[in-house]
Amino acid sequence: AGILNFCANNYLGLSSHPQVICAAVRALEEFGAGLSSVRFICGTQSIHKELEEKIARFHQREDAILYASCFDANAGIFEALLTPEDAVLSDELNHASIIDGIRLCKANKYRYKHMDMQDLEAKLQDAQKHRLRLVATDGAFSMDGDIAPLREICQLAQKYDALVFIDECHATGFLGPNGRGTDELLGVMDKVTIINSTLGKALGGAAGGYTTGPKPLIDLLRQRSRPYLFSNSLPPAVVGCASKALDLLMESNAIAQSMAAKTQRFRSKMTAAGFTISGKDHPICPVMLGDARLAAVMAEDMLSRGIYVIGFSYPVVPKGKARIRVQISAVHSDEDIDRCVEAFTEVGRKHGALP
Numbered sequence: 515a516g517i518l519n520f521c522a523n524n525y526l527g528l529s530s531h532p533q534v535i536c537a538a539v540r541a542l543e544e545f546g547a548g549l550s551s552v553r554f555i556c557g558t559q560s561i562h563k564e565l566e567e568k569i570a571r572f573h574q575r576e577d578a579i580l581y582a583s584c585f586d587a588n589a590g591i592f593e594a595l596l597t598p599e600d601a602v603l604s605d606e607l608n609h610a611s612i613i614d615g616i617r618l619c620k621a622n623k624y625r626y627k628h629m630d631m632q633d634l635e636a637k638l639q640d641a642q643k644h645r646l647r648l649v650a651t652d653g654a655f656s657m658d659g660d661i662a663p664l665r666e667i668c669q670l671a672q673k674y675d676a677l678v679f680i681d682e683c684h685a686t687g688f689l690g691p692n693g694r695g696t697d698e699l700l701g702v703m704d705k706v707t708i709i710n711s712t713l714g715k716a717l718g719g720a721a722g723g724y725t726t727g728p729k730p731l732i733d734l735l736r737q738r739s740r741p742y743l744f745s746n747s748l749p750p751a752v753v754g755c756a757s758k759a760l761d762l763l764m765e766s767n768a769i770a771q772s773m774a775a776k777t778q779r780f781r782s783k784m785t786a787a788g789f790t791i792s793g794k795d796h797p798i799c800p801v802m803l804g805d806a807r808l809a810a811v812m813a814e815d816m817l818s819r820g821i822y823v824i825g826f827s828y829p830v831v832p833k834g835k836a837r838i839r840v841q842i843s844a845v846h847s848d849e850d851i852d853r854c855v856e857a858f859t860e861v862g863r864k865h866g867a868l869p
């Protein structure tokens with residue numbers, strides 16, 4: 515009782531939004547508990563098609579395809595799209611599901627240093643010998659809350675004739691003036707070719723993922739993508755929930771703006787208190803502590819003060835870069851944020867993280 519959750523990906527608080535819950539219940543009642551089928555047999559209902567159209571509209575893309583998760587979307591795309599004559603260039607800190615998806619494809623693999631544009635350019639030059647080049651990056655990186663330099667990536671992609679793929683799991687719904695994501699934030703919506711994202715974080719938090727992009731690509735995925743072809747269709751309640759979440763975000767950017775203001779409040783108050791917060795302007799706010807044990811004992815002590823946060827240490831993050839990853843949500847009140855900062859300050863002083 516009274517414990518505040520500061521470690522969920524529920525960035526917009528939509529998983530407990532009454533209209534989202536109501537839409538899920540209605541879909542459950544009208545369309546049943548599940549389809550007992552993959553999409554192309556008897557697993558497609560009107561609501562699946564409507565949600566795909568809505569996702570494409572939200573991102574201003576031609577078409578979209580649903581998956582059971584973004585992990586599946588990442589597992590399915592590279593193998594379906596790339597041949598042994600092609601090349602994929604991936605940021606070294608990309609999410610595990612991108613890494614696994616790339617492992618499954620037969621394209622030539624290049625790994626560039628994290629957000630290092632000189633290294634990416636060198637790798638793009640080397641990859642000129644291949645038929646097609648795809649640069650793959652997280653839009654926002656979940657461990658550090660840092661944002662990929664998409665403007666520069668898109669410029670390089672143009673120069674070296676490459677496509678750009680972004681994973682927007684930690685951006686969709688809240689980054690950019692209208693919450694469209696990293697591409698909107700950085701003004702490159704017309705330059706990023708493919709977006710994969712999740713319905714399981716800001717968009718209601720239930721489950722599901724998708725790819726959105728050019729129609730011929732989506733058509734190809736429907737023919738060839740193995741997690742789409744061989745895994746069950748999304749349950750109606752999950753579809754109903756995501757669909758309502760998107761309606762709310764397309765009606766107004768107020769929820770996203772409120773989260774941004776709270777992020778700003780937390781980051782500035784924590785910095786003023788003497789903590790180092792990694793990343794910039796992102797609701798993932800890693801409180802950098804260095805020592806693994808310090809991160810663990812501080813997180814434990816925070817819980818005893820009613821703040822639920824988790825310490826991250828090696829091998830999840832590099833050695834010597836242990837941290838407590840705080841995630842801000844639109845449902846946190848200003849008082850909640852202040853309570854969290856106060857608890858950090860007390861606990862930080864007690865354990866020597868602050869003077």
Ligand code: PLP
Pocket residue numbers: 582583584585586588609611652656681683684711712713714721722723
């Ligand atoms: N990509 C990134 C960057 C993620 O953070 C996650 C989830 O942790 C995923 C993909 C997988 O998303 P899902 O939970 O929809 O499978």
